[in-house]
Amino acid sequence: MATTTGLHLYGFWRSMAAYRVRVALNLKGIAVTETALDLNAGDQFAPEYLAVNPEGAVPALVEPGHAPLTQSMAILEFLEERYPDPPLLPVDPYGRARVRSLAALIVSDTHPLMVPRVTAYLAEHAGFDEAAQREWSLHWVVRGLSAMEARLARDTETGVFCHGDQVTFADICLGNLGAVIRMARLDTAPYPTVARIIAACEAMEAFQRANPRLQLGAPA
Numbered sequence: 001m002a003t004t005t006g007l008h009l010y011g012f013w014r015s016m017a018a019y020r021v022r023v024a025l026n027l028k029g030i031a032v033t034e035t036a037l038d039l040n041a042g043d044q045f046a047p048e049y050l051a052v053n054p055e056g057a058v059p060a061l062v063e064p065g066h067a068p069l070t071q072s073m074a075i076l077e078f079l080e081e082r083y084p085d086p087p088l089l090p091v092d093p094y095g096r097a098r099v100r101s102l103a104a105l106i107v108s109d110t111h112p113l114m115v116p117r118v119t120a121y122l123a124e125h126a127g128f129d130e131a132a133q134r135e136w137s138l139h140w141v142v143r144g145l146s147a148m149e150a151r152l153a154r155d156t157e158t159g160v161f162c163h164g165d166q167v168t169f170a171d172i173c174l175g176n177l178g179a180v181i182r183m184a185r186l187d188t189a190p191y192p193t194v195a196r197i198i199a200a201c202e203a204m205e206a207f208q209r210a211n212p213r214l215q216l217g218a219p220a
């Protein structure tokens, strides 16, 4: 049964960053209330939301009596410390650093290049049409997937999941690339380890319940 908390999540059904938080909440059995923003409609720039997150991005997690928490990885770290069971980081310092490094490859070096504010800038200031925007995003996804595959295939620490046989932050960050791969109809043959781990994630209920299509505000 889910633990009831006063936590409130601001998300968008298709947001990769909100997905990370939803998976962690599901894995830890934490219930939250949620406000669904529509990023396509520009809800992130509404003054009421900018008061929550001046950056104009989701997710934001609000605990009554505290300033809103933003940045999905900071929120994951908060959840890990506040609700340690089940752990989503290994216990040893090396393992923790490896997991955080794999997560950062997606969260810091891949995903930020595809967010609406970046593609909108390219459209407005660099003349990118829809095809060029798609090409741009795909370029960074393929680069991220290639690096992830090389690392996961090389490292002996890789198991059923990115680090051994337990789900960690790294799987949460990798898992939502499954939707991107399908949407872009990418061939996964060059990324067999990545594809195997994404399939293992998607077989878990916590990931299934975070499926963008099932979220508040998703188109029917």
Ligand SMILES: N[C@@H](CCC(=O)N[C@@H](CS)C(=O)NCC(=O)O)C(=O)O
Residues within 6 Å of the ligand: 012, 014, 015, 016, 017, 018, 039, 044, 056, 057, 058, 059, 070, 071, 072, 073, 107, 115, 116, 117, 118
């Ligand atoms: N590094 C941030 C990324 C947050 C972010 O950019 N979220 C996207 C949705 S996945 C967003 O709200 N974008 C709004 C925009 O680009 O206008 C995190 O991990 O939370």
